[in-house]
Amino acid sequence: MNWIVEVPNDFKFETTATGHGWYRLAPFHYDNDQKTLYKVEELESGKVVHITIAPYGEDAVTVSVNDGVLDDSEQAEILQKVRWMLRLDENLQPFYEKCLQIPEMAYVAHEKHGRLLRSSTIFEDIVKVMLTTNTTWNRTISMAAAIVNKMGKPLESHPELKAFPKPSTFVEKGEAYLKEEIRLGYRSGYLYELALKVASGELDLTKWKNLPTEQLIKELKAIKGIGPYAQSTLLMILGSYSELPVDSEFRKHVENKYFKGKKMTAKAASALYSEWGNYKYLAYWFDRHP
DNA sequence: GTCCAGGTCGCGC
DNA sequence: GCGCGACATGGA
Numbered sequence: 001m002n003w004i005v006e007v008p009n010d011f012k013f014e015t016t017a018t019g020h021g022w023y024r025l026a027p028f029h030y031d032n033d034q035k036t037l038y039k040v041e042e043l044e045s046g047k048v049v050h051i052t053i054a055p056y057g058e059d060a061v062t063v064s065v066n067d068g069v070l071d072d073s074e075q076a077e078i079l080q081k082v083r084w085m086l087r088l089d090e091n092l093q094p095f096y097e098k099c100l101q102i103p104e105m106a107y108v109a110h111e112k113h114g115r116l117l118r119s120s121t122i123f124e125d126i127v128k129v130m131l132t133t134n135t136t137w138n139r140t141i142s143m144a145a146a147i148v149n150k151m152g153k154p155l156e157s158h159p160e161l162k163a164f165p166k167p168s169t170f171v172e173k174g175e176a177y178l179k180e181e182i183r184l185g186y187r188s189g190y191l192y193e194l195a196l197k198v199a200s201g202e203l204d205l206t207k208w209k210n211l212p213t214e215q216l217i218k219e220l221k222a223i224k225g226i227g228p229y230a231q232s233t234l235l236m237i238l239g240s241y242s243e244l245p246v247d248s249e250f251r252k253h254v255e256n257k258y259f260k261g262k263k264m265t266a267k268a269a270s271a272l273y274s275e276w277g278n279y280k281y282l283a284y285w286f287d288r289h290p
Numbered sequence: 291g292t293c294c295a296g297g298t299c300g301c302g303c
Numbered sequence: 304g305c306g307c308g309a310c311a312t313g314g315a
Contacts, residue, residue, distance in 0.1 A: 130297095132296055132297090133295095133296075133297045133298070134294090134295065134296085134297045134298075134310085134311090134312095135294095135295055135296085135297090135311090135312075135313090136294090136295050136296085136313085136314075137295090137296075138313090138314085139295080139312070139313070139314085140296090142313095143312095179311080183311085183312065183313090184311085184312090185310080185311030185312050185313095186298095186309090186310045186311045186312085187310095187311080188311085190298090224298085224299080225297090225298070225299085226298085227297055227298045227299080228297085228298090229296070229297060229298090230297075230298085233296085245296075247296045247297070248295075248296055248297085249296040250296080251296095252296090292315105293314105293315085294313105294314095294315090295312100295313100295314095295315105297310105298309105298310090299308105299309085299310085300307105300308095300309090301306105301307085301308090301309105302305105302306090302307090303304105303305085303306085
């Protein structure tokens, strides 16, 4: 089955797909030559599908799935997940207007950067953000791959392709498995605890999609393993850009570009982006990735 | 062997 | 509120 999905004027497929490193984390796969994004997805019905997303002119993308017959709710779920992953319903106009007033940032609006790819569920993205803390990017990639390959539900037609496992799968496998087989290190306890809360219904992450930033911060603080950096990154994932991810990369960038390589306080560094108000994260991100 | 990576927690002050 | 060691893992 395939669909043609209209996109906003300020949307561009390639910049969304590759704007940050998420497209390199399983079960995403990106083909740079074909400008095509793939993701294996387990639907609520239990069916596993391989979603293919590619640009279709300037005003649309094609979404296709070649995995047998899908009922109405499965089709609706796929399209809803694509909208979320590509941020088709997010309004970035205030950010672009601000970019156009600043010569060095005008390219962001002209080239339609800004919509950064996210996973289909908030659970998946919390896990992935935790995989970025206190380790190297290569380890993040390999841990995500291990989670998918060892715990994910396989595609019927291509069993080597697997979906990101559900929270209940993390719980069934157990904390020791996460540590000893998936090699998630000290994160295993944090991720097991999170999965347990989500799987049991104690924590309903789907409600987060409609929460104001202040409430999201409260929710994020309550998750063990989420500190200031991960909180800011997850707020970005959720569409709130007012908090800066002050980590080693942030410090390196700001010190090199604005402090002649000298150490600075987080406060002084953050002040650099204060004029961006609710869009500080994006301003920093594209200041660093011109 | 030793150090550290896009940090965070829990403790003691 | 701030400083500090511990935390798993694998690569340099």
